[in-house]
Amino acid sequence: MRTLDHIEREGERFLTQVAAMGLEGIIGKRADARYRGGRSDAWLKFKTDRTGDFVIVGYTAPKGGRAHIGALQLADMVNGSLVYAGRVGTGFSDAQLGELKAMLDPIARREPACDGVVVSPGVAARGSATILDTASTTWVEPQLVCEVRFREWTPDGVLRHPTYLRLRDDKQARDCERQQWSAPTESPVEADNEAPAETSVMAPPVPQTERTFVISNPRKIYWPEERYTKGDMIEYYRAIAPWMLPYLRDRPVVLTRFPDGIDGKSFYQKDAPDFAPTWMRTVPIWSEDTQRDIRYFVCDDVESLLYVANMGSIPIHMWASRVQSLEQPDWCVIDLDPKDAPFSDVIRTARALHALCESIGLPNFVKTTGKTGLHILLPLPALSTYAQSRTLGELLARVVLRELDAIATITRHVTKRGAKVYFDYLQNRHGQTIVAPFSVRPLPGATVSMPLRWDEVDDSLDPKAFTIRNAVERMERLGRDPVRAVFEAAPSFHLVLQGLAAQL
Numbered sequence: 476m477r478t479l480d481h482i483e484r485e486g487e488r489f490l491t492q493v494a495a496m497g498l499e500g501i502i503g504k505r506a507d508a509r510y511r512g513g514r515s516d517a518w519l520k521f522k523t524d525r526t527g528d529f530v531i532v533g534y535t536a537p538k539g540g541r542a543h544i545g546a547l548q549l550a551d552m553v554n555g556s557l558v559y560a561g562r563v564g565t566g567f568s569d570a571q572l573g574e575l576k577a578m579l580d581p582i583a584r585r586e587p588a589c590d591g592v593v594v595s596p597g598v599a600a601r602g603s604a605t606i607l608d609t610a611s612t613t614w615v616e617p618q619l620v621c622e623v624r625f626r627e628w629t630p631d632g633v634l635r636h637p638t639y640l641r642l643r644d645d646k647q648a649r650d651c652e653r654q655q656w657s658a659p660t661e662s663p664v665e666a667d668n669e670a671p672a673e674t675s676v677m678a679p680p681v682p683q684t685e686r687t688f689v690i691s692n693p694r695k696i697y698w699p700e701e702r703y704t705k706g707d708m709i710e711y712y713r714a715i716a717p718w719m720l721p722y723l724r725d726r727p728v729v730l731t732r733f734p735d736g737i738d739g740k741s742f743y744q745k746d747a748p749d750f751a752p753t754w755m756r757t758v759p760i761w762s763e764d765t766q767r768d769i770r771y772f773v774c775d776d777v778e779s780l781l782y783v784a785n786m787g788s789i790p791i792h793m794w795a796s797r798v799q800s801l802e803q804p805d806w807c808v809i810d811l812d813p814k815d816a817p818f819s820d821v822i823r824t825a826r827a828l829h830a831l832c833e834s835i836g837l838p839n840f841v842k843t844t845g846k847t848g849l850h851i852l853l854p855l856p857a858l859s860t861y862a863q864s865r866t867l868g869e870l871l872a873r874v875v876l877r878e879l880d881a882i883a884t885i886t887r888h889v890t891k892r893g894a895k896v897y898f899d900y901l902q903n904r905h906g907q908t909i910v911a912p913f914s915v916r917p918l919p920g921a922t923v924s925m926p927l928r929w930d931e932v933d934d935s936l937d938p939k940a941f942t943i944r945n946a947v948e949r950m951e952r953l954g955r956d957p958v959r960a961v962f963e964a965a966p967s968f969h970l971v972l973q974g975l976a977a978q979l
Contacts, residue, residue, distance in 0.1 A: 526624050526640065527551070529560055530648040532589050533614040534579055535802075538763055538905070543572035544579075546802070547639065548612055549623065550589035551651040557589040558653070561633030562802070563623050565761075566640060582616040589617070611862060620646045626799075633858070635799040686754050686778045690785050697736035697789070698921050703943065705736075705787070708915060711943040712784045715923075716777045718950050719913040721959060723780065725797040727758060727771035729908050730788040737789065737917040744788075745769050755779055758798045760906075773798060789917045790845070792908035795864075801905070806961055807864040808909050809851040809871065810844070810899040811883075814892060818847060818938075820882040824896045825849050825932055827875050835974025838964035840957065843938040845916035845924040850909060854964040861904050867971070868900025874978050912958060915943055925949070926958035 503519040533548035546564030550557045567575075620643040626636040693706030712719070730744045747757045747770040756775055759768035774780045774791070783791065795804035809828065813821045825841060828851055832839040840852045853871075855864055872885050876898065884895040902909060916922045925941035941949070950956065 525627070526622055527654060528620050528622050528643050528646055528651045530557060530589075530617045530651050531575075531579065531615065531619040531621055532557070532559070532587055532617050533612045534576070535562065535564075535611050536613075537572075541572075541761065541763065542569060543576040545611075547575070547621065548587075548614075549621075549634070549637075550617065551653045552649065553653045557617060557648065559587070559589045559591055559633070560653070561629075561637060561800070563621075563634070563637040563639050564802075566624075566638040571639075578619060579613070579615045582618055584614050584616055587612075587614045611860065617648045620648060620651060629799065633800070686752075688752060688782055688785065690781075695736065697733065698919065699736065699738060700919050701921060703921050705785075708789065708921070708943065709781055709784050711915065711921075711946070712780050713777060714947045715913045715950070716780055718956055719911065720774070720776065720780065721956075721962070722912050723774040723791070723793055725773065725775070725799060726793045727760060727798060727801075728774055728783070728794075728911070729792040730772070730783055730786065731790050731792070731917070732787040733789050733917055734787040737919075741917065744786075745771060747772050752782070755782055760801065789915050791911050791914045793911045794906070794908055795903070796861075796905075802860060803858055804855060804861055804864050804903065806855055807853040807868050807900070807903050809853070809868055810848060810897075810902055810909070811851070812848045812897040812899055814889065814897060815894045816882065816896045817894075818936075819934060820896050821847075821849055822932060822934060822936060824875065824879055824883045824898065825851060827879055828871060829929055829932070831871060831874055831978070835971050835978070837966050837971045837974075838960070840926070840961050841929060841932055842912050842926045842958055843922075843924055843941060844910060845914065845922045845938070845941075846918065847938060849932070849938075850924075852958060852961045854961050854966055856966060856968055859968075863968075864903040865900060867968075868903055870975050872898045872900050874975060912956075913946060926956050928957045 505518075508518075529549040529551050531547050532550045535545035535548065537543060537545045544567075546562040548562050549560045551560050552558070622640040622643050623634065624638045624640055625634040629635050690706070690709060693704060693709065695705045697703055697705050697708060731741055732744055733739060733741045747755070751757065751772075756773040756779060757770040758773055759770050761767075762769045772779070772783055774783060780791075794801075795806055795808065796802065797805070811821050811824055811828075829839055829841070832853065838854050842850050842852070844850055853867065855867075869885075876883055876885065882895055883898050884892050885898050885900070886892050886895075887897075887899075887901065910916070910924050912924055912926050914924050916924070920939055921943045922939050923941050923943060923946045925938075925946060927936075
């Protein structure tokens with residue numbers, strides 16, 4: 476074991492110097508803590524934000540009440556070619572948006588001036604690495620350069636957490652070379668038997684923010700028939716967290732709070748209250764309805780999950796996209812809602828959709844909603860948009876309904892559906908949420924949304940069988956979450972659309 480150098484004081488100055496060197500950040504350790512293996516709250520990571528100059532290659536249309544421009548499409552130079560680098564949609568004033576649109580409209584062009592994304596060495600993108608959002612983008616000549624602050628590069632080769640800073644009138648597109656992106660793929664070679672030079676550093680000891688809170692009214696009855704308490708629900712979320720958190724990390728969540736249990740009044744909550752602890756992660760997202768930023772909770776760890784549960788949040792709903800790329804969902808969701816239809820028709824519809832997806836090479840995963848329906852999750856290639864996701868869902872629905880129009884429908888109006896399964900693909904849009912896997916539902920029995928294997932989707936399936944009393948035991952027995960692979964699958968839209976065309 477080799478002890479690394481460390482600095483005991485001047486942590487802020489040290490972080491400033493690290494940022495100037497282009498490094499990712501520093502690590503701080505509590506001075507009196509022992510060195511132990513595994514994760515520990517004795518260590519803190521301090522990341523540096525980076526800035527870079529990028530060529531504006533297009534802009535997306537604004538949504539709702541926002542004026543002029545939705546987001547700028549960016550690119551920079553990689554090995555002599557202009558390559559897509561992602562989009563930036565924050566940091567603008569209304570006046571800046573108007574000025575930018577006036578400058579960009581006269582230089583509009585039909586096709587993008589850049590290539591698709593490039594991927595970091597040794598990292599596979601989620602699908603095609605050349606997808607560009609041409610449907611909602613106005614492309615422009617690569618003449619204007621802007622400065623952007625960002626956290627880091629994603630494995631898919633786009634900016635993470637970008638914020639617009641200013642235009643760079645003094646810089647040309649050819650000068651915007653991509654910096655600090657490619658990571659070395661080999662370890663440093665040792666010369667003779669001498670140890671390589673150490674570059675790791677340890678930051679000074681820092682005061683710890685205690686991630687604690689008081690669990691209020693743990694004995695309050697939330698499910699009267701079963702006598703399940705608020706404390707029972709919180710302990711369930713604590714136990715299921717290892718399986719649930721991979722779905723929640725980096726995603727805005729929407730809460731439905733039941734302060735007096737499932738028989739009491741309830742209300743939705745998107746905006747984090749001012750009294751939320753400083754360690755609780757939130758992300759501001761512009762709302763067209765309220766014309767202001769809404770601070771969404773993000774549950775990245777056990778403490779965050781338990782904090783929102785302690786607020787009386789029984790179900791937890793999540794976005795399909797992450798805070799790093801809010802316009803790019805990770806999956807397309809098909810919600811099979813039976814309403815007045817028998818659950819056997821839900822099973823039949825789900826099996827037909829599964830067979831179709833298998834025939835066209837589209838990975839597909841299924842979970843219960845915790846109520847009476849099923850969610851089918853379909854992974855998307857990198858940089859897919861909500862519009863593309865919704866179109867995929869509609870195409871699949873129309874193919875399935877050619878066979879099952881007697882028991883399923885895409886008619887949205889409830890009174891016009893009849894006793895048919897509603898094949899809902901319209902949930903694939905910005906800001907729309909689905910109940911998270913393993914989330915509890917405010918229903919008798921304290922049912923949960925449970926990931927399933929496809930061989931479990933048959934006439935013996937009872938979605939009410941999965942509750943806070945048996946969900947953890949089931950997952951321990953299964954060992955592997957059957958839906959978790961939705962993050963790993965990499966479908967090809969080209970091959971999927973070819974398969975659908977053949978079906979039609």
